Structures are given as C-alpha cells and as structure tokens.
Amino acid sequence: LGPGSAFWTLVTVETLQWTPFAFLLFYMAYQAIPREIIEASAMDGARYRHRLWYIELPLMAPTIVVALLIRFIDGFRVFDNVYVLTGSGPGGSTASLSIYIYEAFFKQGAIGKAVAASVVLFIASFVVLYGLNTIAARRKGAAR
Template structure:
C-alpha cells in the first residue's frame, strides 16, 4: 500500500473504498438508523403507550406543527435570541480581542481566566442566576431596591428576554474572544507596520487590514454562536421554563414539552425534522454564498 501511494500519489479506487468502509458503516449505524426511525415516528401517531407499534398517519404531524401558533412563537423567540446574542458576542469579542491583545501577549494566562464562564454547565449557570435574580431573596433585586427604592422583575414576561440574552452573552462571549483573538494574532505584523509607514491610522488599519483578514473567522464565529443560541435549552429552561403564556419558549423547549409533557412523540419528532430542514437550508445557503464570494 505504501509503495502504491509513493508511486502514484493516490489510492486505487477499491482500496479507497475499503479504507472508508468502517467509517461509512459507523455513520450509517449511528446516524442513518436513528434518522430513519425519526422519519417513521414523524409520519405516525406515537405516544409512550404505543411507541413500539406506531400508527401511520402520513403528514398529519407536520400539519399539526405548522398550524400551531406556539411553534411559530417559539421559532420567533429563538430567532431573535440567536441574532441578538450572536451579534453581541461577535462585537464584544472582537473589541476585547483587539483591546486586550497587548495584555494577552504579556500575560498569556489571562486568557485562561477569561475562559472560566464558558467552562460552567449552562444549567448550572441558569440555576446560579435564578438564585441571584429571584424577586424575594435574590441579591441583585434586594441590592437594587436598597439603592433605588424599587427593583424591576428581571424574570417577568416583559424583561425575561433581555435578562436571558444578557446571561447568554456573559457566558459565551469568551468563546468568541478566544477565536477572534487567535485570528487577530495571526495577522502578520509586517502588514500593519507597512500600513503605519504609509500613514494609515489605527481605525484605517482596522477597517482595511484587520477586518478583511479576519472576515472568514468572523463569519464562522457568528454562525457557531447563532446555531448555539438558536437551539438554547438549559439555562432558559432553568431560569424561566416556558414563561408566562409561552413568552420564553425556545424551539428546543417546544420539542421537549411536546415529547415529555404532552406525550406526543410524533409531533415532537416532526418539529425536530422541520428544524433540521431549516438549519440545512440556511447552512447550504451560507456555503453557496461563501463559494460565490471566493
């Protein structure tokens, strides 16, 4: 085999198929089989009582999901939440990466300290903030009331969205900081020095050199944080659950409620497949856009 690779630089077709066969079989077993079962469940009436003998009913579950106002409310909440948190994390992370770059060069261990928030489990973070923001015994509302005479209800339907977004931003901005600082530090210093000799100021160097150089990393970071924010479950469920009137129901919480609370497995799986199709469409569009720009 080694002599063939050395002589021709490529593998024969048969040997290549043999080498990828174990990985292909593994993916079929671990991904293909569960996906096939999901399709069967999505096209059937399934509860915990008849989970071994689902009753085929066609596209009824998909129609139920698409006609449910709660599903679209959850989609709208998840979309707003993901856009806001991903954008904020990208902007704040980029600003910190540029501002703290000289300090990171002098004290590399500082990065490890700033990474601590994202090392905590989201459910634990949600529980911690629930204790801090609890209306009657929480430290934050009591301190706020002592200073200003009254305290807002941080987890009420009117303010919960902004509270949840702030918590998500505080926990996951270090992730954006780590990725963006790595990209910023990889820009050759000679380019900045040449631009400075040509009279370009810091802002001009940022716009014409740093941001274009970091553009792929910025796009990837935004995409990762958007997907993670769109499918958020742990800390939102611990802090507010579905919220009053479903005001803080994310799409993941909607699927969880349909599966475990309403015992409607077919609807839950149908909603999951709709979410998978939408995610695949968005990813395909972004990949085509990136390919066109290249």
C-alpha cells in the same frame, strides 16, 4: 416584572456565557495577522481606523464568520438556560423551538408533533447553513 424581563434575562445570560469564547477567537485571529502588514500600512500613512477597516477586519473575516456560525447554530439549540432559568417563562415568553419539542414529546406525549418540529428545526438550520456555505463558495471563487 413582566414576561419581557425573563426574555432579557436569558439574552443577558447567553451573552455572558458565549462572549468570552467569541472574543478569544477574535483575539487569536488578531494575533495571527502578520505584523509586517500592519507596519507597512502604518509606514504608508494609513490611520488606525483605515488599518482596522481595510486590513485587519478583512483578514479576520473568516474567523468572524466561524464565530457567528457557531453562535447561530447554538442559538437554534438553546435549551439548557431556558429550561433551568425560566422553564419557558411566564406565558411561554421565553419558549424556544427546543423547549417546544421537549414539552411536546415528554410532557404532552405528542411524539408526532415533536418529531415534526424536530424536522422543521433541522430543515431550517440546514437551509440557512447551506445558504451561507453557498455565499462563502461564491466569495471564494470570486477572490481567485
């Protein structure tokens, strides 16, 4: 097996680890949808796929966005599974920025390089989250 299999192993482990949490969030959001809305749309003749696409998913959208944001943030800080399972993999094939920071600081003693990488990680995550927050604020303002 080559370096690609180590990467896909980590993808599988991360997926198996966090999918139940996401589905629990989605299930709770689905349960929070008022049944009156679903019944009214069914009485109006809406098919299941239309109810799902135009009623249920838009009502679940905030929860879906929160789940994606949590997963996105967690993707930036992925360290434990990579370190325990592959230790940055064959030829560094599964190295993440967190692993790079760890190796630069603790193994190489390059404190400046590790701090610089940490700042880059912080700025990159901040920019993405700020952009998503701006989009959400615009959407909220447009909905009024």
